[in-house]
Amino acid sequence: MKTxxxxxxxxxxxxxxxxxxxxxxxxxxxxTLSGGGAGLGIDTRDGFMLAIKQADNSEIEVITEDDGQKxxxxxxxxDKMIQSDQVDILTGIVWSNLLMAVAxxxxxxxxxxxxxxxxxxxxxxxxxxxxxxxxxxxxxxxHEAMGEYANKDYKKIFIMAPNYPAGKDSLTGFxxxxxxxxxxxxxxxxxxxxxxxxIAQIRASGADAVFAFLPGGMGIAFMKQYAQxxxxxxxxxxxxxxxxxxxxxxxxxxLGAKASGQWAxxxxxxxxxxxxxxxxTEYGRLPSIYAVQAYDAAQLILSAVAKADxxxxxxFRAELLKADIxxxxxxxxxxxxxxxxxDIYLTEVVKGADGVLTNKTVEKIFDDHEDAYAKDCKM
Amino acid sequence: MTFAxxxxxxxxxxxxxxxxxxxxxxxxxxxxxxxxxxxxxxxxYMVGAFxxxxxxxxxGSFWLGLxxxxxxxxxxxxxxELLVIRRLYDREHLDQVLATFALILIFSEGTRWVFxxxxxxxxxxxxxxxxxxxxxxAQYPVYRLAIIAAGALVALGLYVLIGKTRLGMRIRAGESDxxxxxxxxxxxxxxxxxxxxxxxxxxxxxxxxxxALQSVQVGMGEPxxxxxxxxxxxxxxxxxxxxxxxxxxxxVVDTMGRLLLPQxxxxxxxxxxxxxxxxxxxxxLIYVMMALILAVKPxxxxxxxxx
Numbered sequence: 073m074k075t076x077x078x079x080x081x082x083x084x085x086x087x088x089x090x091x092x093x094x095x096x097x098x099x100x101x102x103x104t105l106s107g108g109g110a111g112l113g114i115d116t117r118d119g120f121m122l123a124i125k126q127a128d129n130s131e132i133e134v135i136t137e138d139d140g141q142k143x144x145x146x147x148x149x150x151d152k153m154i155q156s157d158q159v160d161i162l163t164g165i166v167w168s169n170l171l172m173a174v175a176x177x178x179x180x181x182x183x184x185x186x187x188x189x190x191x192x193x194x195x196x197x198x199x200x201x202x203x204x205x206x207x208x209x210x211x212x213x214x215h216e217a218m219g220e221y222a223n224k225d226y227k228k229i230f231i232m233a234p235n236y237p238a239g240k241d242s243l244t245g246f247x248x249x250x251x252x253x254x255x256x257x258x259x260x261x262x263x264x265x266x267x268x269x270x271i272a273q274i275r276a277s278g279a280d281a282v283f284a285f286l287p288g289g290m291g292i293a294f295m296k297q298y299a300q301x302x303x304x305x306x307x308x309x310x311x312x313x314x315x316x317x318x319x320x321x322x323x324x325x326x327l328g329a330k331a332s333g334q335w336a337x338x339x340x341x342x343x344x345x346x347x348x349x350x351x352x353t354e355y356g357r358l359p360s361i362y363a364v365q366a367y368d369a370a371q372l373i374l375s376a377v378a379k380a381d382x383x384x385x386x387x388f389r390a391e392l393l394k395a396d397i398x399x400x401x402x403x404x405x406x407x408x409x410x411x412x413x414x415d416i417y418l419t420e421v422v423k424g425a426d427g428v429l430t431n432k433t434v435e436k437i438f439d440d441h442e443d444a445y446a447k448d449c450k451m
Numbered sequence: 452m453t454f455a456x457x458x459x460x461x462x463x464x465x466x467x468x469x470x471x472x473x474x475x476x477x478x479x480x481x482x483x484x485x486x487x488x489x490x491x492x493x494x495x496y497m498v499g500a501f502x503x504x505x506x507x508x509x510x511g512s513f514w515l516g517l518x519x520x521x522x523x524x525x526x527x528x529x530x531x532e533l534l535v536i537r538r539l540y541d542r543e544h545l546d547q548v549l550a551t552f553a554l555i556l557i558f559s560e561g562t563r564w565v566f567x568x569x570x571x572x573x574x575x576x577x578x579x580x581x582x583x584x585x586x587x588x589a590q591y592p593v594y595r596l597a598i599i600a601a602g603a604l605v606a607l608g609l610y611v612l613i614g615k616t617r618l619g620m621r622i623r624a625g626e627s628d629x630x631x632x633x634x635x636x637x638x639x640x641x642x643x644x645x646x647x648x649x650x651x652x653x654x655x656x657x658x659x660x661x662x663a664l665q666s667v668q669v670g671m672g673e674p675x676x677x678x679x680x681x682x683x684x685x686x687x688x689x690x691x692x693x694x695x696x697x698x699x700x701x702x703v704v705d706t707m708g709r710l711l712l713p714q715x716x717x718x719x720x721x722x723x724x725x726x727x728x729x730x731x732x733x734x735x736l737i738y739v740m741m742a743l744i745l746a747v748k749p750x751x752x753x754x755x756x757x758x
Contacts, residue, residue, distance in 0.1 A: 106559065107670040110568035235730045243723070257723050258713070259730035263674060265665040268463035268595065269709045275589060276456040292570055292666035300575060300664075302582030302590035321570035321666050 096133045097382045099373065100153035101164035102146055102174065103188075105138035108263055108289040111317035112166045112362050113138070116188050118355050119363030120164065123370035126350070132377065135159065141166075141263075143173040150174045154181055160382040161186060163369055166362070168192040168211060168238035169262075179203040182385065186373055186392070188366040191411060192237040193244070197445035200409040203385070205392055207369035209334060210411045210443035211238050212245025214310035217332035217416040217437040218283060219249030222308070228253045230279035232270060234290065235259040242285040242310065248444060255279035260290070267294045271301045281305055287312040292321045299325035306330070311431070314421050316360035319429040326421045326429060334412075335364045335401045336419045336431045344400040358430060364400050371397040403440065409449035413442050455587035460710050461703065462585075466595045468702025469602025473657035474679035475686070475694040476609060477650025483689030484625045484646050487536060488544050490551040492654055492679065493672025494558035499524040499655025500662030500671060501562055504573035513576035517659050524655020525648040532647040537640070555673070563669045570668040598660050605653065606695055613691060622646060626689065681737055685744050687751030696752060701737050708736040 101120060104113030117136055124134055135157055139146040146165060153159045161184040165171045171190035178185050179201045187206040195201070196210045222229055231246055231254060233239035243257060255277040258270055274282055284307055286294050291313040298307060311333030314326055337348055337358055347367060351359040359367075376382075376391035395405050407413050416438040419431040478492050502523035507516035531554060539547045575594045582590035613619035621642055624632040633639045658672065665671070682701050686693025713729025720728065744752065 105568070106563065108666075108668055110563070110669065111570065114568050235727060240727070254722070257726045259726045261730065261734050265661075265671070265674065266463075266467060268466065269460060269706050272456055272459040272463060272589075273710065275459070276453060289570055289666040289668050289671075293664070296574075296666075297592070297664055300580065300582065300592040300594055302592070317569060318666075321572045321668075323572050323574055 096131045097161070097373075097377050098157060098159040099132065099134045100150070100157060100159035100162045101134055101136040102139050102149050102153070102162065102170075103136070103164035104141045104166050105136075107141050109141045109166060109287075112189070112288055112360075113164070115317055115360045115363040116164055116166060116366040119351070119359060119366035120188065120370045122351055122354055122363075123367045123374065125354075127370075127374045129374065129377070132374070136164070139165065139170060141170070143170050146170040147173050147177075150178055154178065154183055160184065161373060163373070164188055164366070165190050167236070168241070169236045171195075172237060175204055176201075184382070184385075184388070184392075186369050188369045189362055190238065191241075193241050193445055194237070196409050196411055196443055197448035198450070200445075200449035200451060202389055202410075202451055204410065205372070205406070206411045207372055208365040208412070209414070210409075210445065211241035212248065213416060213441060213443055214312070214332045214334075215242045215245035215283075215285060216249045216444075217418070217441070218308055218310060218330075219246040220437055221330065221332065221418055222246075222250050222281065222283065223252065226252060226281040228255045228279050229281050229283055230255040230258070230274050230277050231283040232258040232260060233285040234262045234264070236262050239285060246283055260286075262290075264290060265293045267297050270294075271298055271303060274298075274305070275301070275303050279305060282307045284309045284313055287315075288318065292318050295322045295325045295329075311361050311419065314419075314431065315362065316358045316430065317362065319421065319431075323429070324423075327423065329421045330434070331419050331421070331431065332416055332437060333361055333419050333431065334414050334416055335361055336417065336433045338430075338432050339400065339402070341400070341402060343398045344402075347400040358428065368397060368399045368401070368404065371399070407442050407446045408451070409443070409446040411443055411446065413440050415439055416441050453587070455585065455589035456710075458585055458587055459589050459591060460706055462591055462595065462599070464703030464706035465699065466599050466602075466702070467706055468699035469599050470657055470661055470698075471675070471678055471682050471702055472602055472695050472698035473605060473653045474675055475682040475698050476605070476691055477653040478679050479683040479686070479689055479691060479694045480622070480646060481650045482683070484622055485536075485540055485643055487539060488547050488551070489536070489650075490548060490676065491531065491554035491558065492650070493676030494555050495524045495528055495651040495654040496658035496661075496672040496675060497558065497562060497669070498527045499658030500573070500667045501566060501571065501658075502655070503659035503662055504571040504667045505566070507573055508571070513574070513663065516573070517656070520655045520659035521652045524658070525652035527655075528651020529644055529648040532644050536647060537643070540643075559669050566669075568669065570666040571662075573662045573667050575663045594664065598664075601656075601660065605656070609691055618645070678737075681741050683751075685741055685751055687753040690751070690753040693751055693753035700740070704740055705733075705737050708733040712736070 103116045137149045162178050163186045166189045168190040175185045185204050189208050191206045191211045233242040308330040311331045314331045375396045380387040380391045418434040422432045424430050499520035503516035503520040506519035507513050579594040582592050585591050682697040686697030712733045716725035716729045
């Protein structure tokens with residue numbers, strides 16, 4: 073009995089000391105959990121934490137903080153996470169203007185940044201960085217896909233986006249592929265809630281379609297007001313304008329809207345179905361594309377943690393770059409600028425059997441799509 | 452630019468102005484009568500929108516929701532007046548700003564706690580769906596016209612209330628000399644609560660009406676609050692007439708600026724740059740206007756008699 077107890081004590085002390093030696097990988101998640109953009113951040117957090125939870129890896133610690141969609145707050149949190157929490161990896165920022173405030177200085181201090189959403193052009197080309205990965209896309213991508221799609225049916229399009237880095241990337245991306253005439257190009261304010269002035273311009277412009285990049289509450293407000301305006305021309309946009317976080321609030325006004333996305337809930341693959349079921353079981357709602365992107369970001373980090381020490385920057389980076397994950401999106405690999413090469417699909421807003429609005433895949437627009445900036449990235 | 456577009460934008464400006472008036476009227480009334488800067492006014496707007504959305508979702512009737520929004524916002528206003536605001540009247544403005552800022556945080560997080568972070572659905576009632584034809588060939592949403600009408604009614608109602616009723620007389624008396632009307636036996640504490648609840652109900656009404664047009668979400672009140680402050684500063688703090696005029700001015704200038712500035716700049720820049728610069732310049736326009744007005748009339752267009 074005595075030996076048994078001492079053996080147990082010994083085993084316990086060894087396991088404790090074993091734990092003490094393997095220092096956990098610390099991930100700092102900065103995302104928007106309050107204010108108008110909170111829906112996007114919460115899906116980001118929940119998608120990320122789903123993968124972390126499934127991995128059940130005690131060596132990983134995630135610290136989450138709310139940036140309130142304010143760049144200055146995001147910078148403060150990042151400084152605190154890097155200096156006092158000593159995180160190894162930062163992630164989670166939804167908005168490109170916040171990312172531009174945080175990511176360049178984080179990678180300059182030797183930390184990894186794995187983006188779950190924001191992907192400004194400025195960090196994809198000449199200013200790419202070995203420590204900066206994007207698990208979502210490059211900002212232009214979904215808009216490029218809509219430009220390509222618009223060529224088929226439309227000749228004169230009214231395009232608009234909020235006046236911030238991702239909005240500029242959006243319209244740049246759209247115009248890169250769209251060959252027809254532009255009725256007008258309008259920049260709105262970030263967080264704008266009334267679109268009466270823009271709708272009047274749409275009506276007067278003689279356009280045959282509208283392309284609107286309005287994520288979060290902006291899209292809800294625009295679509296509801298547009299439905300009441302008596303303007304009949306079709307609206308399309310990138311997946312963000314009609315993603316799962318805003319569809320219930322827009323309501324039937326969104327029905328039939330065409331959008332682009334790297335993933336939709338009706339994807340017929342085992343990985344996608346399992347992700348969808350797991351997310352619904354865990355959180356009781358449908359995931360948006362933000363959740364998928366964050367889920368993949370977490371999977372990427374987990375895949376690298378399993379094979380390399382995060383303190384060994386070169387080895388860890390090499391493992392991340394392999395992108396050895398099963399993404400709900402299907403094919404996923406990294407380009408030379410560490411942004412994804414992936415397929416992009418056309419989706420349509422439909423009402424599911426249970427009356428819930430969701431996106432249905434229509435067709436593939438781009439196969440293995442790369443962004444336009446990778447060629448400028450020299451690493 | 453066609454006549455139809457100009458007319459439509461003018462109506463849009465009016466509608467924005469009317470909305471701002473509902474917010475600014477309460478804000479300026481509370482400041483005028485009690486000398487209190489209430490940053491939590493935007494939260495009352497949010498309370499109205501959430502009450503309307505929740506009741507409309509439960510009962511299927513927007514109109515019941517509208518009644519609920521008035522009741523809930525007024526009740527929330529009365530409660531915070533009794534619990535918090537009452538202790539602030541004799542304090543400095545900085546203390547008031549701090550305490551009411553705390554109320555914003557409490558309301559926001561409380562609402563998130565109850566309703567979650569995802570926006571709620573609130574649709575326009577069937578009666579007010581769709582658009583009507585305007586002279587010149589354009590169409591205009593019925594609902595926005597209804598908002599303009601509702602705002603005009605409220606303005607008229609406030610005019611009658613303040614100018615012609617006993618309560619209004621007390622409010623005016625409270626504005627000019629608080630101590631004196633207390634000494635004359637008017638229950639000033641109850642009067643304050645009533646005024647605060649009235650201002651809150653107006654904010655709640657604005658929130659509910661706009662909620663059907665925009666998205667009902669946590670934090671929706673703060674951007675409107677900033678504009679409402681611009682309005683009352685332009686109009687003259689404490690003056691309802693100033694609030695009405697300031698609101699219409701801000702609404703029309705903001706809407707027209709967003710339309711005209713980018714178009715004007717296309718004369719000098721390529722369209723995409725003109726759009727970007729124009730949008731940035733248009734968002735500054737009302738603040739520039741505020742600065743100009745204050746340079747000429749430092750106390751606003753209709754300065755209240757005292758203060």
